[in-house]
Amino acid sequence: MLSFKLGKTHVPHRKNTAGMQAVRMSAPNSVLIPMSQHIGAPAVVTVKPGDKVYVGTLIGEAQGYVSSPVHSSVSGVVKKIERFLQSSGRKCDAVLIESDGEMTIDPAIAPPKVTNFDEFSAAVRASGLVGLGGAGFPTAVKLDAEKKGVVRKIIINGAECEPYITSDTRTMLDDTDYIVKGIALLENYLSAEEIVFGIEKNKKECIEKLREVFSTDSKVRVDVMPDTYPQGAEKILIYNTTGLVVPEGALPADVGCVVMNVTSLAFLAKYMETGVPLVEKCLTVDGSAIKNPMNVIAPIGTSVEEIISFTGGYSEEAGKVLYGGPMMGVSMYSTSDPIFKNTNAIVAMNKRDAAPKMQRACIHCGRCVSACPMGLNPTLFAKSMKVEDSAERLDRLTEAKINLCIECGCCSFVCPSSRPLVETNRLAKADVRNLSAKK
Amino acid sequence: MNKLIVSSSPHIKSKDSTSRIMLDVLIALLPITVAGAIIFGLEALLVVGICVVSSVLSEFVFNIIVKKEQTVGDFSAAVTGLILALNLPARADAWWQCIIGSVFAIIVVKCLFGGLGCNFANPAATARVFLLISFTGALGGGNAPLYSSSPELVSGATPLEVLTSGGEMPSITDMLLGLRGGAIGETCIVAILIGFIYLVVRRVIHFETPLVFIATVFVLSLIVDNSFYIATYQILSGGLIFAAVFMVTDYVSTPITRSGKMIFAVGCGLITFLIRYYGNYPEGVSFSILLMNILSPYIEKLTSKRPLGGKKA
Secondary structure, eight states: OOSOOSOOBOOOOOOTTTTOOOEEOOOOSEEEEESOOSSSSOOEEOOOTTOEEOBTOEEEEOOSSSOOOEEOSSSEEEEEEEEEEOTTSOEEEEEEEEEOSOOOBOTTOOOOOOOSHHHHHHHHHHTTOBOTTTTOOBHHHHHGGGGGTOOOEEEEEEOOOSSSOOHHHHHHHHOHHHHHHHHHHHHHHSOOSEEEEEEETTOHHHHHHHHHHTTTOTTEEEEEEOSSBTTTSHHHHHHHHHOOOOOTTOOGGGGTEEEEEHHHHHHHHHHHHHOOOSOEEEEEEESTTBSSOEEEEEETTOBHHHHHHHHTOBSSOEEEEEESOTTTOEEOSOTTSBOOTTOOEEEEEEHHHHSOOOOOOOOOOOHHHHHOTTOOOHHHHHHHTTOOSHHHHHHHHHHTTGGGOOOOSHHHHHOTTOOOHHHHHHHHHHHHHHHHHHO | OOOOOOOOSOOOOOSOOHHHHHHHHHHHHHHHHHHHHHHHOHHHHHHHHHHHHHHHHHHHHHHHHTTOOOOGGGOHHHHHHHHHHHTSOSOGGGHHHHHHHHHIIIIIIIGGGTSTTTOSSOHHHHHHHHHHHHOHHHHSSOBOOSOOSSGGGOSSOOHHHHHHHTOOOOOHHHHHHTOSSBOTTTSOHHHHHHHHHHHHHTTSSOTHHHHHHHHHHHHHHHHHHOOHHHHHHHHHSTTHHHHHHHTTTOSTTSOSSHHHHHHHHHHHHHHHHHHHHHSSSSOOHHHHHHHHHHHHHHHHHHTOOOOTTOOOO
């Protein structure tokens, strides 16, 4: 194991819910299921208002290679197809389904028949699985690296480095059986020589449990990651578990790695057994405005408001509500919006925590430079963005490697002057995209 | 309906703040100020008061005149004023020179370049050099301590001057306690070390930057003079240790990378050594910082890390 590890930012853990088994929510009155819940082309709606659907019924077909199908998460009737405003600012179709409260599973559902990699890949694709760690990249596309015969190492991401979130922790503790079955599937259908779990050292129970169940499997190794942020970031995890560096512009597969979230893995095994696609999600509900922090299993498409009410509501008025954790989570416009496949937490912050911090001038202290796990200099991006001449700006941003920024949030987190560094980097990336397109 | 704040991630922040960092520097300077007042008398406090008040006032008034948001709340002007004061001898009769120095540091060196974070040179070091060149007689040297174990040494001459002219030096104990001629803040090494430890513990500065600077001067002196005794006095005298802890470690005017800061410190040590040994001035610390400030951007560029997986452009 490597002694030098990347990612050294001390963010608070706040894993208040680590010891709480997830509670399954009862059927919501209705769900709103957007067609874009993954990286890639949105799915295309295959149902119309009035159609009867069950849990697991296909309601959106994958469109193109990098895409994923979408399924109904309740049994009931399609009410309407509406346009849904995503947090990215784009709109996509969304299916509103009124639940009959029965949660009847689609009678047509049967476990998939899998005997070789192609069937395995097709099954993964049909399951609607996307990266559950948060990125939402279609898993089937990721696993197709196997076809090129390049996969040597599979890294299972159980780092869960975001504050508050414990849904992966619960998967590792409660669904250990499925993790074992999932690993067996990967060993069967993928030709990796080595499977490595990367788990932060603050999850001692998980490390012990997984080490115990895999003690006889020589292919599997459980690596302990430091409990500093961002261990779960793909490139950082690959480096910290294997020492491999993913070059600029390349994918993990280019260095022989496939990284998979631990909850994605458990789901995969469950799907192969039952055939029920990705229709529900275990997520952590926590934050300074939440009365009873807990882990909830909720149907995808349930409104955030309903999930928060289910946990017991707010302890005080919320100033900001996030999909995901406070380091990389996305703040939502409205709590009537639904949860997605890749929502692993809802964090509601009280007014005081949510209040914008006072910005001061950059004092050149270098904390951001030391904190950046990618070895970038965030002050350079901020300086470059002030250059008026667009060609010069593009040159400077490219030279400073803005494309390598993973938006993990470390620089903004450590900045004593509360500079909006990550925000600037996002703007800079968009700027580079636009300027390069013009060129 | 409850209006939610929508903003870019991250949504939490570390407890560090710029004003807290500046406050930490002020706290670290406190024992030195107290020691200065004990060693040189209440006049020292008067100089400190004049410099701090005129520094803060300059920034306050400047911001009003140019209609900028008020920034004195970040305490950086107070830090500059205090560091400048501790670099000056305890002579309240030179009060108007103290004011000129403070206004120069804040207005010319800092505010005109865009305020905190935008100045390329260290305001306190620049102002000290400015005063040294302009009023050599009044503010060039130091003044005598109130107490000393060797009474014959009670004169305005700083040990550096004595060292250069070959007179008798104060004892090592006196050097450490600060019972020698010099500027208010530079003599009491013990107090400076307390400030150093505080800053390192509070993670305001990296411990290695001051050490590299001091070690550079020590080693060069040892090579040239081949004397442990002289090398030790070289680093203990003048404003070397004070500058090592509080000026060479300045954020704004030094390279942002950790390795860059080390190169900066080596450069400062080299120039200090050259001026002390071969130059016309007995003291070279402020000049060395100023000269290295000019090189900071280049050092920063040379020492920038190669990003993880980054291809050479």
